[in-house]
Amino acid sequence: MATIKPSLAKGTRDFSPREMEKRNYIFNTLKPIFKKFGFSEIQTPTFENLNTLTGKYGDEGDKLIFKILNSGDYLSKVPGAILDANDSNSLIPHISEKALRYDLTVPFARYVVMHQNEIALPFKRFQIQPVWRADRPQRGRYREFYQCDVDVVGSDSLLNEAEFILIYAEALSKLGLKDFNIKLNNRKILSGIAEIVGKPSLIVDMTVAIDKLDKIGFDGVKNELLTRGFTEEDIRILEPIIALQGNNLQKLEALKVVLQHSTIGLKGISEMETVFEYIQKFGQEALLENIVEVDITLARGLNYYTGCIFEVKTNEVQMGSIGGGGRYDDLTGMFGLKDLTGVGVSFGADRIYDVLEELDLFPPSDNDRTQLLIINFDEAMDTFNLPILQELRAANIAAELYPSPVKLKKQMSFADANQIPYVLLVGEEEMQSGQLTLKNMKSGEQQKVSKQDLIRILG
Template sequence: MASKPSIPKGTRDFSPTEVAKRNYIIQIIKSNFEKFGFQPIETPSFENSETLMGKYGEEGDRLIFKILNSGDYLAKANATHLENKDSTKLTASISEKALRYDLTVPFARYVVQHQNEIEFPFKRYQIQPVWRADRPQKGRFREFFQCDADVVGSKSLWQEVELVQLYDTVFSALGLEGVTIKINNRKILSGIAEVIGASDKLIDFTVALDKLDKIGEDGVKKEMVEKGISEDAILKVQPLFNFTGTISEKINQLSVLLAQSEEGMKGVDELRFICENVTKLELSNSILDLDVTLARGLNYYTGAIFEVAPPKSVSMGSIGGGGRYDDLTGIFGLKNMSGVGISFGLDRIYLVIEELNLFPQTVAETSRALFINYGDTEAFYGLQAIKKLRAEGVKAELYPDNAKVAKQFQHADKRGIPFAVIVGEAEMTSNTYVLKNLITGEQTALDYESLQQALLHC
């Protein structure tokens, strides 16, 4: 007996209802991207390995799915590395391509490759799947969609202000209230590392600090010690673990803490500009919060950093994030091209909306009416009406087989189709249709125009 097929861990099949709900979210995100002036692009699902490797830090590189070379992938393998079973060094010779880890680095590659065709500032959005060799858990998958919006070719901080508004607009349209948009600045983190004497450990410092909500204060301190950050430096950073107050108060505290750091004060000024203008413009349903422990371990952020937390009633990780990357395209040879962008985590947003029961009932609605099949003559009569109904935007279908009527009604019930249309010899003679409400059992004889209106408005 053949074994039951399965799919890889961290991947999922989606039912028609799930796809309908995902498309509902995507459509809201997409429509608001376009309202804010972003244009769509798409990039390949896999890139040359050299495009991706080294762009996400050591931890990110380990999570990139590598693709074996086509054919005899061992033909070009380094014999020494193969004999020594040195997988890290061997990979470069047997794998020249990799699945994309995110949409930002491929976007940077796109900008550099097509720079002569692009009008800058260039505002693009991209909604495509990405892959990470991560440990699957709730809200964390190995294959998932990202929904990104980025602007390149402008250093203006008004872009950050707009992106915060974009987050708020999308989450408001989805009915999510109490979402927290956390903001920080990598210049502030650099300034903190500078004033505590740990500038040479900036990446280790920020990667550890970014894990505060996952491993707690003691866990962060332990990791910092393991990375060679001195006890004295960790003592100086202690105020960050209990940083409270309004955004304005926090910015004032940072001004004092970073007074001796030119880089840190640049970050303070940038944060003040963004936060003050967002506050003046006001947010509909979201909360803006300054989180000085927010680091986002990716190496390419240079200015503002964003991370979005769901409503506190839901136990879930971040549902969005992003930031400013002043030198990302520089890694592909295009200098002085500043960019800033944000991402929406589709899969986690789906889980949050599902848990809060915020999907409209109509989202997964299937056909409005099933025409019962009594035979070829009746079926053809029904299909003539179905063709006209579809042209008017009504979802309608014919049961394909001349099966027992009870079976056809049962099919409609299982599909969640609310109406059945019955056509027999009498209806064809009088040029009418019998519309049956499958919820109430009520049925009415109607001409085509009345049938159309009933299905459009009932």
């Protein structure tokens, strides 16, 4: 049998111990902030029923869902006419009933519906788990990646939107980012724009196209709009709206004029103003002046957003969005629970990781690593070394005994390779005197210490 060369599936990665330290640094920075704002952690399964996920992300999103083939001879029960049609879309329901989760929001909505009699509303949760998308891998875009979601369901207060802005600002600042923007828009404003253009039924087509502005430019957006049913006249009306300039208040005032005949558009503007008022009441006017940006081109092409929408980008590194979200008033209605509003945002942990790595913002290796390696000269010394090892661990000092009495050079190389700062050398002399030899691997200095001194130095 030929030897198979091991490889990773495209868009996935392995993580070394040091990389896991860095990833956990991100998660451990975010979690206390989420908890401080009143959020509790949940988890949901890696895969969901396919019909739970489909129809929630738009046609483009549905195409990116990783389907799981049914077990067994899954083709045997497929009608012959469907097999002969050679059409994968009609075949999928017959061969796949499960799928890897695409995001954390839809599974959360399913969770809320299923546990509605167990939770108190408003329910505030955060969730840090991997998701999967059959996307084209590229820098900052993976097929398997972690999301850090924070959501509230059961509250229509725009105080929630304001607090998400505060969470973003505090979390990204604590991670060391200094120059980032929290972009804000409202799907009601976009609906109002579609209304005045005369194409309210094409709101999704319009938002999907506009959302690509920073990737394909206005000419690209124009061409896509033309293929989606918009006319040159429609685009003439849209262009100055998309190109709005000025500070946040100036943009909103300009939109009031443009959308003066659109009730839903004016409601979207009013919601944005209310969010800004909350930020001011928190005493965080500087956020509105320096970080929060009204961006009418922000659409986030997901069908379930109905109100305020967010997107976060850093200006320190060339990278796509590192966070985003919005309000989804009718999402749980898809699962039979009507009139339960929700709003949430997500942190793109993998992109944030890449940004921190490029900017060298990760702290030095933490103290969770092994602090001391006890050199193994002879297995007969286990009766002396193992009680020392146990005392060190009882004192919450990460320590280990090299498992076998190999050459000293190999054991020292192991300590160097694993960045263990100290080694303990225990021979016959040390056993008799009780004075142990402690070596600092960085300086090379050695000193004689008692067990009590050892714990004090490393503790």
